Amino acid sequence: MDNLTALIAGFGEVLTPLNLMIALLGVTVGTAVGVLPGIGPAMTVALLLPITYGMEPTQALILFAAIFYGGMYGGSTTSILLNTPGESASVVTAIEGNKMAKAGRAAQALATAAIGSFVAGSIATLLLVFVMPQVVDFAISLGAPEYLAIILVAFVGVSAVLGSSRVRGLASLLVGLTIGLVGIDFVTGQQRLTMGIPQLADGIDVVVVAVGIFAVGEALWVAAHLRRKAAEVIPVGRPWMGREDWKRSWKPWLRGTAYGFPFGAIPAGGAEMPTFLSYMTEKKLSRHPEQFGNGAIEGVAGPEAANNASAAGTLVPLLALGLPTNATAAIMIGALEGYGLEPGPLLLEKQPDLVWALIASLFIGNAMLLVLNLPLAPAWAKLLQIPRPYLYAGILFFASMGAYAVNAQPFDLFLLLVLGLLGFGMRRFGLPVLPLIVGVILGPLAEKQARRSLQLSGGDPSGLIGGPVAWVCYAIIAVVLLWPLIARVVRKIRDSDKNRDREVVA
Amino acid sequence: MSEKTLAGRGGDRAQYGVCAGLALLGVLVLVDASRIGAATSSNDPIGPRPVPIILGLLLVVVSIFYAVDVARGGVGEAEAGEDIDLSTRIDVRTVTMLIGVFAVNALLIEPLGWVISGSLLFWGAAFALGNRHHIRGLVLGVALALITFYAFAIGLGVNLPAGILQGIL
Numbered sequence: 001m002d003n004l005t006a007l008i009a010g011f012g013e014v015l016t017p018l019n020l021m022i023a024l025l026g027v028t029v030g031t032a033v034g035v036l037p038g039i040g041p042a043m044t045v046a047l048l049l050p051i052t053y054g055m056e057p058t059q060a061l062i063l064f065a066a067i068f069y070g071g072m073y074g075g076s077t078t079s080i081l082l083n084t085p086g087e088s089a090s091v092v093t094a095i096e097g098n099k100m101a102k103a104g105r106a107a108q109a110l111a112t113a114a115i116g117s118f119v120a121g122s123i124a125t126l127l128l129v130f131v132m133p134q135v136v137d138f139a140i141s142l143g144a145p146e147y148l149a150i151i152l153v154a155f156v157g158v159s160a161v162l163g164s165s166r167v168r169g170l171a172s173l174l175v176g177l178t179i180g181l182v183g184i185d186f187v188t189g190q191q192r193l194t195m196g197i198p199q200l201a202d203g204i205d206v207v208v209v210a211v212g213i214f215a216v217g218e219a220l221w222v223a224a225h226l227r228r229k230a231a232e233v234i235p236v237g238r239p240w241m242g243r244e245d246w247k248r249s250w251k252p253w254l255r256g257t258a259y260g261f262p263f264g265a266i267p268a269g270g271a272e273m274p275t276f277l278s279y280m281t282e283k284k285l286s287r288h289p290e291q292f293g294n295g296a297i298e299g300v301a302g303p304e305a306a307n308n309a310s311a312a313g314t315l316v317p318l319l320a321l322g323l324p325t326n327a328t329a330a331i332m333i334g335a336l337e338g339y340g341l342e343p344g345p346l347l348l349e350k351q352p353d354l355v356w357a358l359i360a361s362l363f364i365g366n367a368m369l370l371v372l373n374l375p376l377a378p379a380w381a382k383l384l385q386i387p388r389p390y391l392y393a394g395i396l397f398f399a400s401m402g403a404y405a406v407n408a409q410p411f412d413l414f415l416l417l418v419l420g421l422l423g424f425g426m427r428r429f430g431l432p433v434l435p436l437i438v439g440v441i442l443g444p445l446a447e448k449q450a451r452r453s454l455q456l457s458g459g460d461p462s463g464l465i466g467g468p469v470a471w472v473c474y475a476i477i478a479v480v481l482l483w484p485l486i487a488r489v490v491r492k493i494r495d496s497d498k499n500r501d502r503e504v505v506a
Numbered sequence: 507m508s509e510k511t512l513a514g515r516g517g518d519r520a521q522y523g524v525c526a527g528l529a530l531l532g533v534l535v536l537v538d539a540s541r542i543g544a545a546t547s548s549n550d551p552i553g554p555r556p557v558p559i560i561l562g563l564l565l566v567v568v569s570i571f572y573a574v575d576v577a578r579g580g581v582g583e584a585e586a587g588e589d590i591d592l593s594t595r596i597d598v599r600t601v602t603m604l605i606g607v608f609a610v611n612a613l614l615i616e617p618l619g620w621v622i623s624g625s626l627l628f629w630g631a632a633f634a635l636g637n638r639h640h641i642r643g644l645v646l647g648v649a650l651a652l653i654t655f656y657a658f659a660i661g662l663g664v665n666l667p668a669g670i671l672q673g674i675l
Contacts, residue, residue, distance in 0.1 A: 430582020
């Protein structure tokens, strides 16, 4: 019940005209960028980060969370009306959603996506209210070695579990860790990887890395392969659903939520897996399996709910442990650090007002999004027709402005260009960008925890291994890293069993 | 799944360049680590060196695994998106022009100020991306630069230089 009291206090905090304005601004900007091709919520938060340094931390976080939720809503509009999903999380929505749109049911597809997102977002945020403090209670007892082990699980999770290639994920993570290493060592004051350049002594700012990789890298990559003829947008009226659509949607919404939240909450979950699982489940349970592949409404309702529930789920590790599990969360951690707040289990204890106001703002933002998305969908769809040269020139414009504003030095703009080219190369060679950004943000923290552990044990390496929580973490890491080997052994054993069975039969 | 875009060209040899780059980065990290003085103390038993050494070694190891993956025919899937047409070759001219426009902004931002350099950045980038309405592009660029300058630099106190227009804006 304490949680609810705190949440109500959080509502009290949020319900000021200024904060409501900020939430409204956030969901509007979030929806717009979600709809716009080429811009995701991570890039938007990165671009806005330097601008918000003048704001109160609570207001900045309300803005970011609103953009995050808004981006999820907007993304579904794009994937339904254009058959080319911008984010990996909305790939599944596009399968049935675009078929529905082509069959003249775009209004219903958008409606089930928006209402499903609202339902899933609300339930998942409520789950967050109850789960997050529990995780904090558990995490607060953890020492430096356990914390190190959990960070390492997150590293392995984002690089080896998410994404299609483990070696490419790990390569990206290591590049990120290297970028995070640049600067003066926090204990001894030794310069590392600064190459004698004074501007690098303070390290490379997270904003510059995020803007470089997400915004400049993306703009350059799109420029290299720009579609000369813009993809066709399916025209749409005001979203609505008939009685039959409601009947077919509500169960997928709830099942999608059940998949999405836990996957979002674990360090290696992400949104792709639950959206895919939700799609498969709906296909299996549907009374109209023949409609799947031709525009089944369940195939939009379930994955969209899973997508939004997973977004809320990612806030559990973000707020309780200081661990980001997606790119937007990673940049929000960077923002917290920029305000001098220490992300981690102590955040809830030291800044309860901020955390509860943030969560309350999620409920409000979610309700605003429903109002904003249902009647205004045709207006949002117009954004898809913005001339691409202006769109991507605008991205480069805001990227330069943001990166310069961090330290007011032109050096950062050259650094931004180098990081942009890195982002370009990563997109060309299929290296995922999430492990890199997580490495940049969590790398220094991991080193700090490792050195703190060794300090406590007086340099004895056994100090790194810690207690049972850490053992479990290392076991998970070992299984994930050795999985190809384990799978091979298991297959061999199974094969030899089969052979033996055959011999017995013979 | 990963082989659909580039398999037609008999694998993607350029990936070996990525492996070489990773290995080189690893060596660089190791060389830099060897240069760091061994500063350990009772309250920091390991000092600043072990982490870069481990990182450098891991980079080299991963670059080898990566090369093995490429040799076995592994191909990284180039990123797709709404505005991306992967069937075209990389448009080197556009990308080079964008890099040039970007660098010009970095050079001019302090002497000329954000309003001028930012306008040029927007107009130049739009031109590189195929915009041929020069006046409209320039008007949009100037408008964006002025709006951002007044809203952020003067309104929110964000660091943006006024440059030669100091006193006029």
